[in-house]
Amino acid sequence: MLxxxxxxxxxxxxxxxxxxxxxxxxxxxxxxxxxxxxxxEAAPLAEEICLHLMGEPxxxxxxxxxxxxxxxxxxxxxxxxxxxxxxRFEDLLITSKAIRQVNFSLxxxxxxxxxxxxxxxxxxxxxxxxxxxxxRPELYINFRMWNQxxxxxxxxxxxxxxxxxxQITINRNIEVGAIKSKRVWNRLYLHFxxxxxxxxxxxxxxxxxxxxxxxxxxxxxHANGVVVPCCLDKEAIINLGNCKNEALSDIxxxxxxxxxxxxxxxxxxxxxxxxxxxxxxRFKK
Numbered sequence: 362m363l364x365x366x367x368x369x370x371x372x373x374x375x376x377x378x379x380x381x382x383x384x385x386x387x388x389x390x391x392x393x394x395x396x397x398x399x400x401x402e403a404a405p406l407a408e409e410i411c412l413h414l415m416g417e418p419x420x421x422x423x424x425x426x427x428x429x430x431x432x433x434x435x436x437x438x439x440x441x442x443x444x445x446x447x448x449r450f451e452d453l454l455i456t457s458k459a460i461r462q463v464n465f466s467l468x469x470x471x472x473x474x475x476x477x478x479x480x481x482x483x484x485x486x487x488x489x490x491x492x493x494x495x496x497r498p499e500l501y502i503n504f505r506m507w508n509q510x511x512x513x514x515x516x517x518x519x520x521x522x523x524x525x526x527x528q529i530t531i532n533r534n535i536e537v538g539a540i541k542s543k544r545v546w547n548r549l550y551l552h553f554x555x556x557x558x559x560x561x562x563x564x565x566x567x568x569x570x571x572x573x574x575x576x577x578x579x580x581x582x583h584a585n586g587v588v589v590p591c592c593l594d595k596e597a598i599i600n601l602g603n604c605k606n607e608a609l610s611d612i613x614x615x616x617x618x619x620x621x622x623x624x625x626x627x628x629x630x631x632x633x634x635x636x637x638x639x640x641x642x643r644f645k646k
Contacts, residue, residue: 363613364574365439366407367581367592369414370396371421375445376473378466380507382559384415385596389584393423395605397430399582402609404434407579409461413441414581414592419450431459438462441505443469444486451485455493455500462501463493464552467519468508479518487526494547503542507554523551560593560638571641572625576601576618588612590621590632598634 371390377383391399403410410431412418419442421427431438440454441464447454454460470482486504493500504523506516520531527546543551558564575591582588586605587597599621602612612618624631635641 363407363579365409365411365579366403367411367414367579368396368399368403369416369582369584370412370418370424370427372414372416372584373420374415374417374443375420376417376443376469378443378469378472380468380472380556381415382595386583386585390421391584391586393426393430395586396427397433399586399604399609400430400434400436402604403582404436406609406613409437409439411439411441411592413439413464414583415595416584417443417446419446424450425453428453428457428459432457435459440464441466444482445470447485447489451489451492455489455496460500462503464503464505466505466507468506479522483519483522484526487523490546490549494549498547501548501550503550503552505552505554507552508556557593558639559595560634560640562598562634562637564637564639566636567639567641569630569636570628571630571635572628572644573630573635573638573641574644575625575635576613576622577625580613582609590618593638593640594634599632 372384372386373388373390400410418424418440436459438459439462440460444465454463465486490502493502506519520533523545524531529546531545531551532543541553545551573591580588580590581592581594582604583597586603588601588604588609589597590599590601601618602615604612620631630636630641
């Protein structure tokens with residue numbers, strides 16, 4: 362069983378963040394029929410389903426129906442959103458039995474709207490956190506601030522706003538190489554990480570030895586059905602198969618997938634994209 366399967370229900374986003382490259386693939390919105398086929402096969406193979414890869418999941422025109430399908434197959438859903446469409450779906454996210462965790466990419470707001478007031482964006486999210494705790498205290502919520510290597514990083518206003526709202530004090534010491542999460546209020550966590558380079562075949566070779574959690578612990582499924590070994594393969598360069606017309610279990614055991622899996626288990630990077638991926642360096646001791 363995999364830890365996670367990422368399903369990209371749409372690669373269309375309502376903003377364009379500097380840390381997310383432009384998607385070169387055709388714009389795609391996964392239909393309900395396609396999603397049901399995929400999630401019915403993915404649910405038994407993973408501990409949780411992440412509605413995320415590229416794109417904004419809440420922008421899917423039939424997001425409510427998407428959640429109903431996940432409930433039908435008893436999935437545990439981790440949702441990642443920029444939060445700009447939260448008001449439209451907040452009750453649904455709180456009441457859905459499938460939603461286990463909601464991640465808010467807080468760096469997206471200031472990246473796209475540097476001159477707008479943080480209050481207009483963050484206050485509805487904090488009210489959502491408070492409401493979720495009252496109605497579904499088991500729901501995990503992460504505030505992502507994956508900008509720790511950015512020269513323009515300044516999260517002090519976010520810290521101060523959260524502190525004032527919940528009447529708490531946040532320890533400002535952050536070491537992303539050790540502990541990336543801070544629990545700040547009940548099941549609300551701040552999650553920190555550094556920015557990373559998206560891998561490309563145009564990049565420099567980093568080496569042919571190494572390991573990764575791709576295909577060992579997770580895979581991604583693009584909105585067009587193409588299965589990739591990890592969520593950083595945004596253009597499906599490592600195309601393992603298409604689960605719109607193949608069984609996902611067959612794709613996860615085919616020759617190319619098995620070669621990658623055995624390679625990582627033995628410390629070898631068999632795919633060219635992996636050899637040029639700087640993220641792979643994070644797994645080196």
